[in-house]
Amino acid sequence: MKKHVLIGIVGLFLSLPAILPAAATLDLMPLPERVTLAEGQFRLDAAFTTVVTGPAEPRLYSAATRMLRRLSGRTGLFMTQDVITASTRVEQPSLTITCQRPGKVALGEDESYSLTISPQKIELHCVTDLGGLRGLETLLQLLQADAQGFYFPALTIQDKPRFPWRGLMIDVCRHWLPLEVIKRNLDGMAAVKMNVLHLHLSEDQGFRIESKLYPELTRLGSDGFFFTQTQMKEIIDYADERGIRVIPEFDMPGHTTAWFVSHPELASAPGPYTIERRWGVFDPTMDPTKESTYKLLERFLGEMASLFPDPYLHIGGDENNGKQWNASPAIQAWMKRNGIKDNHSLQAYFNSRLLKILSRHGKKMVGWDEILHPQMPKTIVIQSWRGPQFLVKSARQGYQGILSNGYYIDLIQPASFHYLNDPVPADSALTPDEAARILGGEATSWAELVTPETVDSRIWPRTAVIAERLWSPASVRDVDDMYRRMEILSPRMEELGLTHIKNYEMMLRRLTNQQETSALRTFTDVVEPLKLYARHSQGVTYLQHSPYTRVVDAARPESMTARAFASHVAAFLATPSSPEGDTVMNQLAVWQENHARLLQIMERAPAIREIESLSQDLADLAALGLQAAEAIQEGRKLGSDWAFSKQIVVDRAKKSRGQVELMVVAPIARLIQAAE
Ligand code: ACM
Numbered sequence: 001m002k003k004h005v006l007i008g009i010v011g012l013f014l015s016l017p018a019i020l021p022a023a024a025t026l027d028l029m030p031l032p033e034r035v036t037l038a039e040g041q042f043r044l045d046a047a048f049t050t051v052v053t054g055p056a057e058p059r060l061y062s063a064a065t066r067m068l069r070r071l072s073g074r075t076g077l078f079m080t081q082d083v084i085t086a087s088t089r090v091e092q093p094s095l096t097i098t099c100q101r102p103g104k105v106a107l108g109e110d111e112s113y114s115l116t117i118s119p120q121k122i123e124l125h126c127v128t129d130l131g132g133l134r135g136l137e138t139l140l141q142l143l144q145a146d147a148q149g150f151y152f153p154a155l156t157i158q159d160k161p162r163f164p165w166r167g168l169m170i171d172v173c174r175h176w177l178p179l180e181v182i183k184r185n186l187d188g189m190a191a192v193k194m195n196v197l198h199l200h201l202s203e204d205q206g207f208r209i210e211s212k213l214y215p216e217l218t219r220l221g222s223d224g225f226f227f228t229q230t231q232m233k234e235i236i237d238y239a240d241e242r243g244i245r246v247i248p249e250f251d252m253p254g255h256t257t258a259w260f261v262s263h264p265e266l267a268s269a270p271g272p273y274t275i276e277r278r279w280g281v282f283d284p285t286m287d288p289t290k291e292s293t294y295k296l297l298e299r300f301l302g303e304m305a306s307l308f309p310d311p312y313l314h315i316g317g318d319e320n321n322g323k324q325w326n327a328s329p330a331i332q333a334w335m336k337r338n339g340i341k342d343n344h345s346l347q348a349y350f351n352s353r354l355l356k357i358l359s360r361h362g363k364k365m366v367g368w369d370e371i372l373h374p375q376m377p378k379t380i381v382i383q384s385w386r387g388p389q390f391l392v393k394s395a396r397q398g399y400q401g402i403l404s405n406g407y408y409i410d411l412i413q414p415a416s417f418h419y420l421n422d423p424v425p426a427d428s429a430l431t432p433d434e435a436a437r438i439l440g441g442e443a444t445s446w447a448e449l450v451t452p453e454t455v456d457s458r459i460w461p462r463t464a465v466i467a468e469r470l471w472s473p474a475s476v477r478d479v480d481d482m483y484r485r486m487e488i489l490s491p492r493m494e495e496l497g498l499t500h501i502k503n504y505e506m507m508l509r510r511l512t513n514q515q516e517t518s519a520l521r522t523f524t525d526v527v528e529p530l531k532l533y534a535r536h537s538q539g540v541t542y543l544q545h546s547p548y549t550r551v552v553d554a555a556r557p558e559s560m561t562a563r564a565f566a567s568h569v570a571a572f573l574a575t576p577s578s579p580e581g582d583t584v585m586n587q588l589a590v591w592q593e594n595h596a597r598l599l600q601i602m603e604r605a606p607a608i609r610e611i612e613s614l615s616q617d618l619a620d621l622a623a624l625g626l627q628a629a630e631a632i633q634e635g636r637k638l639g640s641d642w643a644f645s646k647q648i649v650v651d652r653a654k655k656s657r658g659q660v661e662l663m664v665v666a667p668i669a670r671l672i673q674a675a676e
Pocket of ligand 1: 318319368385
């Protein structure tokens with residue numbers, strides 16, 4: 001592992017002297033464009049002071065103050081400096097931040113910075129204060145410790161983003177996610193230099209933003225769970241302070257049931273409508289043939305256009321199944337009269353009307369893949385979710401685009417999968433002009449299966465590696481080093497109030513009915529929730545009000561225990577005499593004994609009965625793994641009859657139960673094979 005890291009770093013720092021100091025394994029995510037290491041360290045103590053010089057926004061002063069609090073919190077140092085303001089004067093400050101001009105939180109703004117750390121002082125230079133914010137996050141990530149205390153390694157970093165659009169989409173409709181969830185995730189985004197929060201604000205299952213012109217939209221369509229405009233302004237300000245744009249999405253013409261609860265006249269079939277409680281793609285669709293539809297949208301979108309300052313507004317456009325249009329004689333007749341031949345063209349007509357409305361209100365249009373149509377002008381931005389080919393196709397045709405296919409974090413895929421998914425793949429054969437139309441990408445946090453309690457664990461830490469893909473040079477692709485750095489960053493992100501790690505223990509405690517959690521943790525550490533959308537087809541019907549508190553919800557999207565175990569097994573099989581053999585066998589022994597402990601807990605914890613047989617399978621499998629590992633270590637063979645007779649145990653352990661899968665079956669099966 002160490003060797004890989006070193007090679008990755010050497011590959012990255014072309015300007016490096018031949019001998020690398022120990023600090024070469026920098027714990028940064030995203031990795032900067034250029035790092036040059038120097039001799040020595042800047043030692044941190046309570047006298048650490050910061051000064052901001054040059055014409056800066058208030059946002060840089062607050063960011064510097066927040067940095068100071070985070071340093072103090074992490075180190076336990078009673079920092080003497082309290083608040084950093086424009087009038088802060090300090091003789092010989094430890095950190096000087098110098099910006100040339102105030103930045104604008106807008107697409108394409110300069111976010112570059114350079115950071116120089118010497119044993120005497122730290123200097124952060126930036127064109128705009130947004131670069132200053134990015135550089136402060138780098139500095140915070142550079143903090144290290146030894147027996148004497150905390151320090152920053154001496155170095156110079158020159159850094160800027162590869163893509164200007166680095167986003168996270170949060171669906172607050174399927175499950176309501178209140179203000180504090182959004183704020184802590186904005187802090188998480190800022191920590192990894194992301195700059196777009198895309199809020200999915202209307203859906204079949206809820207209408208989540210107050211309209212003062214149409215208050216009935218939330219009165220009837222939200223169960224009382226929505227952002228007031230005051231709260232939304234608070235989110236926008238909070239995001240702006242962190243250099244993050246906020247883009248609202250009003251998904252149309254499908255995904256619109258919640259609108260129709262108060263405004264059935266907008267729909268393509270008569271109501272009444274109620275808030276949808278199920279998950280899936282539903283029929284209710286806006287009627288694009290009625291002028292009254294556009295009248296309402298003109299006023300509503302005008303109101304939203306003034307609430308949200310960013311020039312971009314997302315109109316959704318995905319998954320219109322066309323059933324209501326097909327079934328409506330009036331719509332069919334209208335299409336015939338107007339020479340519109342199919343539903344895609346009817347949707348393009350609808351979108352072109354929306355485009356006129358948005359233009360009148362000074363907004364540019366963003367939409368999912370489906371809005372791509374020859375009739376649409378090149379000013380729209382395509383968000384590709386169905387496949388990278390749609391992004392490539394739209395770039396060829398002259399459209400700007402952002403990638404989300406491959407960044408669907410609700411699909412519970414491993415960090416490595418998202419990490420290697422490049423918005424401009426090396427083999428895409430786009431010309432430089434075409435490639436430049438690809439603005440970046442967005443991770444998408446769809447909320448069917450998450451609640452305020454679990455959402456952070458689905459977003460983090462995997463979104464951090466997507467942030468690196470969108471910020472760092474394309475050549476940064478060392479997966480082992482990515483995992484190493486991700487695991488260092490992840491617990492640090494909890495200082496921002498994120499709950500992705502700490503809620504795990506709380507959920508396990510509830511599942512055990514307040515008993516000791518270690519046996520359940522040992523089990524849950526090696527399972528993952530079913531991937532893709534398989535949870536919906538395993539005999540459980542999830543609804544909006546279902547419990548999202550079971551083992552599958554506590555389980556993390558990617559088992560780091562299983563990943564580490566697979567790597568120990570590989571090393572052991574490569575060198576049977578290595579100490580890795582003991583690590584492997586100790587781990588297997590823990591799993592073998594765990595089931596009896598868990599059975600005792602289950603006596604008073606009915607909610608975990610559903611994983612009883614899978615826990616038994618883990619114990620059985622671990623017992624076989626132990627026999628195999630012992631034989632391998634002693635150089636004995638157990639024979640193919642033995643291995644064959646054990647296959648039934650392996651096969652049984654592969655079957656999911658309680659919507660979770662055991663992630664250590666493959667490495668244990670490898671041990672069994674190797675011992676046969
Ligand atoms: C989508 O996932 N339907 C955009």
